[in-house]
Amino acid sequence: MFSEIKNRFATDDVEVKRKGLYKVVVKHERLFALIVMLKEMYDYKTLNTITCTDWIEEGHFALTYIMTTLKRNETFMLQTMILREEAHTKSLSYLFKQAQIMERDLHEMYGIKFEGNENLKELSLENWVHTPPLRREFDTLEFVNNHLTFRDGRDDNIDTKAESKRLRAIKKAEKEAAKKAKESKKAEDVQ
Amino acid sequence: METGFLQEQKVLEGDLNSENSHQNSVDFLMNWFRKQSIFVLAYGTGCGAIEMPPTFTSRYDAERLGIRGAATPRQADVIIVSGYCSYKTLRRIIRTYEQMSNPKYLLALGSCTVNGGMYWDSYNTIKKLEDYLPVDMYVNGCMPRPESILEGFIALQKEIGEGKASSWQKYEENYEFYRKNQEAVLGKKVEPSYEADWYLYEGGL
């Protein structure tokens, strides 16, 4: 099975992650044929999830389709790369009913278009007009600083780094003073 | 000697003949009634809601203090904002809060309502609840234990009894301030618009 997958669909070998978990990187155009093959011929009846990782340095999204067998003891991770710019791929909802909602989630979070999915409305967000939040270029801290106000700190709220530096200086001075006192005492004793 | 039951009764009921009371007797009586029966709206807005069932059931038994659940906003006295508050929920909380009838009180649970808490850098939660709605009492903790929730309630009852808890008046007086803040995060269309309500049309008022 693994050699067939390698020859027909993938560039690399199938990687065995641990007992019962396999991963293969597939060419994007052969992905759906492989999913159909796994489903029809090898008993991978359930689609667990579709997930996406943003590799902004390399300019692509890694889409991972995770499928499980009927006995649920073997899991296959099918990874494929799509371009970040105007990211789009085909929908899987005609094969798996639950793919619809997973794609809707990814569409909202990454802005990936799934052709053939009839409902890609907002899922968790409401009236969101900014960059899709899970893309790497979206900086959530900057967004928070621009849009929301924080409560002022307490009056006794101090810069911890400066404070520890100050305390360390005091301790050092004390130590030196003690040392000096000791030395002078010693000197007195000698005298 | 005032111990056990007697002591608790004294703490809870206060002294009817207290000379410190600056209220007239009708106000005093009204406040006393209000503080003895607090109906809490059943709306779990965040994760703090998981400590509500223990608070209201047999172990901690908030009902012995006159605190119990209410199903609808029109019948409720207190709304609990239990933890982080996403924009989508904030819109619903504002709607629910405005539906409640006066006097109404707002109890905020958890560090998230105070200053964002765990989610201080999250793009979808507000950081300071009192900018958007008037807060009577904060209960801190992540999440607050049932004991602290009860303590918050007792402190609220004390304020109600003294006539100090009047956040709903604050909300009405400073409505523009709150509305401005609400629109800043939720956009211009903050529900409800109150433009298409039944009483503006035929058959209404």
Added chain:
Amino acid sequence: MSNKHITIFHGPQHPGITGNMSVELDLIGETIQKATTHVGYLHRGFEKLVERRTVIQAFTIVCRICVPEPDPNEANFAMAVEELAGLEVTPRAEYIRVMVLELSRLAAQFLWMAGQSGSIGLYAVGQWAIADRDLILDLFEELTGARVYHMYIYPGGVRRDLPEGFLGRVSTLLNYMKKRLKEYDDVFINNASFKNRAIGVGVISQEEAIANGYVGQVLRACGVEADVRKDAPYLVYESLDFKVPTQTAGDVYARALVRRAEMDQSVHILEQVVKMMPEGEVMIKMPTHRKFKLPKDDTWVKVESARGEFAYYMAGDGSEKIRRMQVRGPSLVHAYTLLESLLVGAELSDVALIMNSLGICPPEIER
């Protein structure tokens, strides 16, 4: 008003909803024509927050993903980080993890029992179940310092060793539970008022359940013996003796029976764990103290939560931070694909009943 469609929102402010979510219902009379689920009221952007934190910082927030049952999240997170970083956990830590996971399953089932009985007006059971759940939370408090969010299962082991005499207190609780759970049969499971409401309501067929990827009690109540602990064992579940209870009817009552039988199994597992608990360290010695370097790799781990398979996808990129963590709980598919189809044709009064029996937990849908 005859034969007129009414659209109402069931939630988010509603006593009969499992958390902060809502279902939009199209009704003719009392019968539901169309149901649309709305979530997002609890969206905090966990997956974004994790990306900008180191492993030790992310560890503190992952347990907050699912409120009624936070420990599967911690276990998943720890297992995924261990797998990426190549760490092996000591046997004692594995047994303690199993103990924590099973205790939290038991606590979550009690919470479900309270919700399920509350949805049909049997409030006495709710009072009992929440009080009995508190006994477990007391144990958690002793072990971890917190009632709800434990932050206990840390990558590389568990945070602290067991307190003195803790196992004794666990077995005392288990002896109490064995007696107590039978009383729940009388007041709740075998109660005619529950049976009349639950039998034949919310029926799911086996083919549909397998094809659409339903998990947990939904699948087991249709006669499929599916349990991650048996199918793809993790931790030490392989060496423990337990059964996977199943039913064939596929309705609300069958799911209740499955859950009730699982509580017995949890008690049975816990008894074995208490007996078999080995001695030794609970945390491995790490080369760089509490600093994890995750290689550019990805993995998929799953555990069995009280509501079904709970899985994490995690990818590292060679730095200290996690590149991507996707949380895949049972509720996303249950709340959308399943609930929307299951509610069509149901009565309005059964909505809370059906939602509770599916065990939908909104914070894990939208993260």
